[in-house]
Amino acid sequence: MDRHDDSTPLTTLEDGPGTGPARGAVDRLAGRFAGAVALRLAEAADGADTFTLSTERDRVLIAGSSQVALVSGFNWYLQHCAHGHVSRTGDHIPDQAPRPAAPTTRTSPYQDRYAYNFTVNGYTSPYWTWPEWERELDLIAASGVTMALVTTGLEQVWLDTFVRFGYEREELRRWLSSLSLQPWQWMGNISGVGPAPTRHQLDRRVELGRRILSRMRELGITPVLPGYAGLVPDCFAERNPSAHVVPQGMWGPFDRPGWLATDTELYGSVAAAYYRAQRELFGTEPCQAVDLLHEGGAPGDTDIAAASAGVRDALRAAFGDDHRWVIQAWGENPRPETLAAADRSHLLVLDLGTEHKEKWKEGEAFSGADWALGTLANVGDRNGLFGDVGDLLRRVPAARQDPAAGNLTGLALMLEGVQNQSLIQTALSDLVWESEPVDADDWIAGYVTARYGEAEPHALRAWRLLLASAYGSWEDWPSGADSLFNANPSLTATQASPFAPKSLTYDPAEVRRALEELCAAAPRLGGVETFRYDLVDTARQVLVNRARVLLPQLERAFTAEESDTFATLAAAFLDTLRLTDSVLATHEAFRLEPWLRQAERWGTTADERAALRADAARLVTVWGDRPSPDWVENYANRDWSGLLKTLYLPRWQTYLDALTEALRTGEAAPDSDWYAMSAAWAANPPAGGAAAEGDPIEAARRVVAEASRW
DSSP states (O other): OOOOOTTSOOOOSOOOTTOHHHHHHHHHHHGGGGGGEEEEEOOOBTTBOEEEEEEETTEEEEEESSHHHHHHHHHHHHHHTSOOBOOTTOOBOOSOOOOOSSOEEEEOSOSEEEEOOTTHHHHTSTTOOHHHHHHHHHHHHHTTOOEEEOOTTTHHHHHHHHGGGTOOHHHHHHHSOOGGGHHHHHTTSOSSOSSOOOHHHHHHHHHHHHHHHHHHHHHTOEEEEEOOOOEEOTTHHHHSTTOOEEOOOEETTEEOOEEEOTTSHHHHHHHHHHHHHHHHHHOOOOEEEOOTTTTTOOOTTOOHHHHHHHHHHHHHHHHGGGOEEEEEEBTTBSOHHHHHHSOGGGEEEEEOOOGGGOGGGTTTGGGGOEEEEEEOOOSTTOOOOOOBHHHHHHHHHHHHTOGGGOSEEEEEEOOSOOSSOHHHHHHHHHHTTOSSOOOHHHHHHHHHHHHHSSOOHHHHHHHHHHHHTTTBOOOSSSSOOOOGGGSOSOTTOOOSSTTSOSSOSSOHHHHHHHHHHHHHHHHHHTTOHHHHHHHHHHHHHHHHHHHHHHHHHHHHHHHTTOHHHHHHHHHHHHHHHHHHHHHHTTSGGGBHHHHHHHHHTTOSSHHHHHHHHHHHHHHTTTOSSSOOTTTTTTTTOOOOBTHIIIIIHHHHHHHHHHHHHHHHHOSOOOOOOHHHHHHHHHHSOOOOOOSOOSOHHHHHHHHHHHHTTO
């Protein structure tokens, strides 16, 4: 292919009318390189989103049927023609812009391309401000997303609603959970947990939410807002005597908010006030996410069909024939009675995709409702190389051809956090434009070429090893085994999160070999941003996998009362933990401090900033404001430098020292309250640096050298 000289002006071909929003996204994503392409709006292909790449006047022309098709078409050109990559884990923007060898047209077989599990606004973006959101919206447009959930600022709707039903704004504000935990309040799991947002924070979030919605509308991404599922503040029935409120009991150690039965006249009145407040604050958005009685909610004596009809009628009253009810398929939902009662022509079901346990296969593909096939592949936004990419590339297109799939109209990115798993996210983005199964071996070669700018042989071998191991595996739960360094110290620990798998489902030696291959590619690729991220991520996985070998050895040595062997193994365990922290420190994406500083930005006083910093620290450790060892404690644990050094290392040091002393004296080691230790740490997490320290290539080589002695 011919390539332009980097010094040559690139803007000889002008954009067509109406392409301004797409041009803005392309420019922000790719800088000066974006000038190599021109954008034009074109007709859809029989109503389906489409784009065409071609050459005109010696420049690249992207013609797309929508703003999203234009941005996604540019992303396709960047990856598949120009060998570049944009992602949440780094960018590689090439210096040259090749012309397409021949015109290429892609048409999406999916009309609904959805983004965001509710949890993303807790595990990834609770403290984002406009620069992070602007980048994120450009990225989802580049991924072909046409619908996205927005909850930022929507908590104000609750305040504006319930002041009409006997509450003061201040008590409603205290009913809200902290910024990081609000997603679980939207889902009906908790309320009033963590530091309540201040009035100033609420106002800022409304402003930010409006800005997010405005940009989404410009880009042609349909906003989906949280609809009214019947949740009410405490004492609602006392202030509204006609209310039929069903107590919802507990979600782990947390009190669930009461549920106003949605088959009642009062529910209709509250829902009308809710949607009116939403419209006054944010404009009319007829796509509403309503998960009725989510994750074990109790209907009491209320008929589920009637309750579902109440939600349907409230949506119809607020939005008429434009409404669309969006439901997450998770746990018991959507219940058969809900599917029967809903107007299925106005329903979209999101199969969260616990991969080999897809919900759509449990019934008749959601009884004929439109539905989107999702992928989770990440819980708690935890680090971890994990997933079955080959299966994803085969299974998603194959589902479209399955006669039992009913009205499969979309794809859904349902990861609980989106700051990692670029391999999975890129695969799903590519599948937006694919109608046939994709060969995984060919695809991974294209991924490496795009992500690093070339198919460097060692890097390609590394990713084929990862594709056959960590990314060729699956679990009963949609995430990989997490790091035992992050677990509450115990010689029998098999998981940090209560919901993590207890073992690896692949050979960790294959990941070590992949790291060796990446190190061999470093002389050529070491300056590439995306490569440096992947190098640290793979080295991290090698080290945390090592803990799964050392811990059982420690248990055997302790049980056999082999003091010298135990001491040697304990030193090796702690040294591996220290090495993990130092490797993670070489890349800012794997450091704790940036996360804490994001939170601090939302405070206006020293006390507010400290409270927000503590809120952020709790989420990734103890999660809430009370012990929940068998529930969500450690659920969102992270492999982050600073977190390992200042919390997990002291915990394990304390524990192993106590066991060493027990071997010496013959007396039992004292019990430790790991929640109390972690909660005390989270209340005032130590300050650290946000910038990377050290060289990731040298750090990865240290890991390879260390692993050679295992």
